[in-house]
Amino acid sequence: MEFTKTPGWLDWYTGPSKPRFQLPAGAVDAHCHVFGPGDKFPYAPERKYTPCDASKEQLFALRDHLGFDKNVIVQATCHGSDNRALVDALKASNGKAKGVATVNRNVTDAELQEMHAAGVRGTRFNFVKRLADFTPREVLLEIANRIAPLGWHVVIYFEAVDLPELYDFFTALPTTVVVDHMGRPDVSKPVTGPEFGLFLKMMREHSNIWSKVSCPERLSVSGPKALNGEQHAYQDVVPFAKHLVETFPDRVLWGTDWPHPNLKDHMPDDGLLVDYIPQIAPTAELQRKLLVDNPTRLYWS
């Protein structure tokens, strides 16, 4: 099938730099995606955007170039609940990738078992309105109760303004819960303010809730951008991510978010995104927890 990219689509950055920051041995890129290729794994009819292709081979080449050991591949909304591209990538990874799928209530136990065997360890619930249609809470809870016995967790993606309304649902989930991209804080507001304060309270009071401290390139208002050798990118996001890493060192994950769906402003150099990490995890111990220990515990044990 032939697909036409969403107008204005930015393709991922080719020829990323070699990071100056040397990743610790066993580091995991714990949030990245594969897109298609569309002629083999068609994009879902209900998708909200049509991306460029981003294959498993290209993802694994990036992993090796940046110095990561493994990947956690997260089902992208452009594939809906058709997890074939994800499962194909997991099976081709020689044990070097685990996955987070998107399932609906019609998924069978046999399908869940098959995904588990391929390396899926979580399911993703999306509350970002521009990306996914609304699913009733009772359906999501039903899915969470189905996947819990497999030892899977739930990944949630939402915007900070929606947290007050979603708070009770999130904190009642029966599994480990991993928040994508810090719950998308408005970084022009203070890190000590009430909006991020609610997110911090949720993490403080619920030890099953984890956060990915990823996507500064999405959240930053001030920049500077991770381009042209910039070693101090996305200054305005640093206090938010650093606070989470230092306060909850055993419940944070980091990922590139390659191939960076729906960026409108610029496409970062992934090598420089890796160079952003020591700004938010300033010690070797914090870096090891963020990049090695935490993702290994959640996905490989």
Ligand SMILES: O=C(O)c1cc(C(=O)O)oc(=O)c1
């Ligand atoms: O902010 C986004 O547009 C976005 C989209 C997706 C997806 O479409 O799955 O995943 C992400 O992690 C981020």
